[in-house]
Amino acid sequence: MYPSRFRYEAPRSIDEAVALLHQGDGEAKVLAGGQSLVPLLKLRFAAPELLVDINNLPGLDYHRADSDGTIRIGALCRHADLERSSILAARQPTMAAAARVIADPIVRNRGTLVGSLCHADPQGDWASVVTALGGYVTAQGANGRRNIPIAQFVTGPFQNALAYDEVAVEAVIPAPKGKVAGGYLKLERRVGDFATVGTAVAVETSGGVVTRAGIGLTGVGGSTINATDAAQALVGGALSADGISRAADLAAQAAQPRTDHRGSADYKRHIVRTFVARILTRVAESNERAA
């Protein structure tokens, strides 16, 4: 399969990339890891006139934690970098868990977290994770930079809030205020398949009390689902068996799965309930051990 013809530019600066996108007048597309875009080009679901390859932009392949605990992921940080990250292993269990199950190890060598957010596939894992963590995307355009909270960034299936001449340069996870815990569980038929169900759970606790919670759901709706009621039910109390069960039920209610070849809607809802409860139970057990 061959993509249809396009013009190709590989700028050396973000400003140059933005200028090229502006020239493209809505018919240009940014190429980062390409692990979703190149297949779409080959299937000719996407046929941009201009491809702006940002892989040569210097200084975007980082991920780091600021002194206050804010985590920043540059647009060219690959999934494999996050999978091997000592920063995430020590500080951010939800992201560390997700990094291991994105696509397959070879795809992870090229694909990027920021690209995955931009692609906004309802079955993409990172959007759920960043939703659970309350993160945002920093976009750069002709008029400078702006921060877009993830809930506003993903506007629908395969749709994001970027203007046609903006580049997403960084994803940011705000600094936690309490002790960080959580996880990501994904049901897939085989490695590399799209998620049947994915659940991202992030909690912060302070003195055993949950001070912040976020739950993002993958693959069970037309877009990434932010299970706010489920998360809110956890805040203000300790992680009790009853509280976990209530949050898991609310998360299952927030899911809008469809019956398809990966399973029935009821089955997927059941998996959401099971996964949310499983992650929270592990967090509660580990808190008890630590206490």
Add this chain to the structure above:
Amino acid sequence: MSSLFEEIREPVEADVPVRRVSVTVNGVKRTAEVEPRLLLAHMLRQGLGLTGTHTGCDTSNCGACTVLLDGKAIKSCTMLAVQADGHEVTTVEGLAGPSELHPIQEGFKDEHGLQCGFCTPGMMLAAKALLDENPDPTEDEVRWALSGNLCRCTGYQNIVKSVLWAAKKLQSQSAS
């Protein structure tokens, strides 16, 4: 070199833009003019005649087209040839020495790590990327590294054995 990729071009109009790329393939610097939409897998196969890189599913699923880009395993059907400009690519043709097989190839031969052989080049390069990073992998680590490569013949048992065999051989070579 502009005729190098003629067989895979659609009828070329005069104004089709091409880009000059320079890629080090198996240690040899190759230069060519390519259309931006040419995939790396096709440049390797049709352009350079390195048909050991297989295109299987053509949807970045099966891993038959796996090559090393600057030492890391990537799916060459899911990368544009222009993106390899200035980089180093290793294909299965780059594994063997002048007179002997690479230990990974020996492992696949000794442990019957293939039947039809279609997935084998991708399997071996994924294995090379693993062993370069982790010379003494566990069976689980081998299965993890190969989880992006599909084999429809073997059931993977002998492929895993082949890679573990190669790891031992490489370790004994570096020890001696």
